[in-house]
Amino acid sequence: MKRDPVYGIMAEFDTPQALVDAAHATHQAGYQKIDAYSPFPVEGLAEEIGFHRDEVPLVVLIGGIVGGLTGYLMQYWMSAVAYPLNIGGKPPHSWPAFIVITFEMTILFAGISAVFGMLALNGLPMPYHPVFNVPRFVLASKDRFFLIVFSTDKKYDPAATRRFLEALSPRSISEVPS
């Protein structure tokens, strides 16, 4: 497949409100493949660009269950199967004593899943990304807000999309080379 030389068109805004309104308008206009960038989490922005499925909670739940089972079964196997030791006359499978480590392992596995699951779902680490080619994009981590329409979008047209974004009165518009 031939690579499109243009990755997308990017518009820059001054306030989170302007970005949310622009994202809303763009999505309403039928653009599907869009993204928004902000220096801090903006409430409702992800929904405006059509992002509804966040799988992080599921990953964490699975991690927690696996961790709890690992913790308990590990202790059961080591204390009751692999090398049973008589400690103070307690039964080899003395489950109340195993609860603390089961709990800690649940937390540990769930926490690791939350961090690495979030990074993996976000496709990070990714040191290079085409949006970094836009010189003004360094402000996305300071005080500016950006909206991009990807060139892979069905409705994307270099001239028409640019005109559409200009109508949203952004501060600047740039073409993102891929």
Place this chain on the structure above:
Amino acid sequence: MPEQYKTTTDLDRAPVIEPGHTFGTVTEKISAIVLTRPASNGWFVGFGIAFMLTMMLLYALGYLFLKGIGIWGVTIPIGWGFAIVNFVWWIGIGHAGTLISAILLLLRQSWRNSINRFAEAMTLFAVASAGIFPAVHVGRPWVAYWLFPYPSTMGVWPQFRSPLMWDVFAVSTYATISAMFWFIGLIPDLATLRDRTDNRALKMVYGMLSMGWRGSARHWHRYETAYLLLAGLATPLVLSVHTVVSFDFAVGIVPGWHTTIFPPYFVAGAIYSGFAMVLMLAIPIRKIYGLEDFITERHLQNSAKVMLATGLIVAYGYGIEAFMGWYSGDRYDAFTLWNRLHGPYAVPYYMLLICNIFIPQVLWIRKLRTSPIALFFVSGVILVGMWLERFIIVVVSLHRDFLTSSWGMYYPTRWDWMTYIGTIGMFLAAMFLFLRLLPAISIFEMRTLLPEAEVKE
């Protein structure tokens, strides 16, 4: 909320962030500490002293490895000495960082946003300092990994019915989760530093560490979910850690240890000392780096109130211990109380009561709650008091148990002191480096506190 209440609370509370700041000024001001501001002579002197103390720690530990723990004051019956006192003290200090970053996040206390980053760093360095002690106290630290369940040629496994084993899992989970929570919080700010610096090498380093964060709305959504879930996981975790530490004592039958009040009173004491350390760090940092706009009177007041509340829980714990000594009718428990009040370690016990119960009551006075100097002083007193508390619990309980034939005394040696003071040096050296290399205040969370960050649907 009715209007009249609104105005009184508004008047009552200093702002979390002083008015007049924008996204840009918040970013500039915090990142400038790392990127443009040259290190002052004061920083070099402070770091130098802390670094020398760290070297002293390494010397003390090196000699310990050479000679064994006989160089310490520990003997039978007092086998736990300074190492365990310091371990519990440091772990407790770490708890305030997690409380601030996780529990206050869940409670939507947005004032936490300006102190959570360095409080989390404090947690990490405190846990690192704490971890040294049990590892070297085992006597043969090169086989400390035997504590972990791994398939060894000996075929034996750890003894999971022991609270000491629970502690290994609790503390290592706590260290791991704290480190991840701190690092995750740093990612967007590292991206800011990557974009702000002109130095190519620094750009590479911050760029690698930020993992190519670009602030996409999808990323932020997953990020916030993960952050919130981590906070939800860290909350029961932090409460469990000091609970398990207290089990190390409470499950034993030694008089003065065998009591059910230990878990809640250990957790309260941990938060008490942790907030004292937060204030002792925050007060000089905000002064030296001119961060009074971000760490305002409100933060000092709130921290002081948390100390007052947890301090009263701790006082209640002491009261119940004394009451049970009398009420249980157990002669050994009664003797433990008598021994604390009249025994050879009575002076530390009275100092403990003065430091942890009496002096902190001055925090009821609003004027002192808002005075940085008074708060700094009271926090120092609390840290000393909480150290004494652990000394009383560990040493005074062990030195006279059931039979007079097994009584003894504990005298710390210079190696005990060098190790303890050395970890304080290591902790401070790490804090000094942290201040210069990473943003000490969470930049992106500060941006969300500005009125411009509000979005209407």
